[in-house]
Amino acid sequence: MASFFTRAERSGSIFFRVTGLIRSGQLKWENRPLWYDVYAAVPPLREPNWDAKWPKHSESVRELLYEEDIIRARFYKTFRASGAISIENKKSKSISQLFIEQYNAEREENPTLSEDEVFVKTTRTLVGNGIDLVRAPQ
Numbered sequence: 001m002a003s004f005f006t007r008a009e010r011s012g013s014i015f016f017r018v019t020g021l022i023r024s025g026q027l028k029w030e031n032r033p034l035w036y037d038v039y040a041a042v043p044p045l046r047e048p049n050w051d052a053k054w055p056k057h058s059e060s061v062r063e064l065l066y067e068e069d070i071i072r073a074r075f076y077k078t079f080r081a082s083g084a085i086s087i088e089n090k091k092s093k094s095i096s097q098l099f100i101e102q103y104n105a106e107r108e109e110n111p112t113l114s115e116d117e118v119f120v121k122t123t124r125t126l127v128g129n130g131i132d133l134v135r136a137p138q
Contacts, residue, residue, distance in 0.1 A: 013047060013048050013049075014048075015036070015039050015040075015043075018032065018033065018036060068100055071099075071100050071103055072096050072099075072100060074119065075096050075099050075100070076096065076136075077136065078119075078135065078136060079095075079133045079134060079135060079136055080134045080135065080136045080137075095126075095131060095133070098126065098131065099122060099126060102122045102125055102126055103118060103119070103122045106118050106121050106122050106125065
């Protein structure tokens with residue numbers, strides 16, 4: 001069982017071992033792995049470790065929801081999708097993104113309104129601006 005973990009797994013991450021090989025001349029800079037530059041530019045928040053503590057099977061995983069996600073879900077539940085969205089097009093925004101921005105602006109202007117009232121007011125504002133919102137079939 002002692003051979004299950006080698007010394008190399010505990011001596012450092014693969015990034016630092018590859019860095020050591022490059023510095024010592026054992027690996028040429030031109031032959032570095034593809035992931036090396038990405039890892040160097042955007043290192044992980046937590047250093048990878050061979051004995052990392054992960055949540056147990058019985059523990060629940062924390063949900064990660066932003067307020068924007070809840071607004072967008074309600075938007076798509078209420079209104080039909082309005083065609084394909086190109087994520088490469090940086091010039092125009094999707095209708096749901098416009099709705100979220102208007103929703104946040106309306107909520108800042110009127111903090112006393114409920115979420116339902118802000119949703120209705122946002123819908124009226126966008127329709128007034130000429131954006132066609134088609135209700136989803138019930």
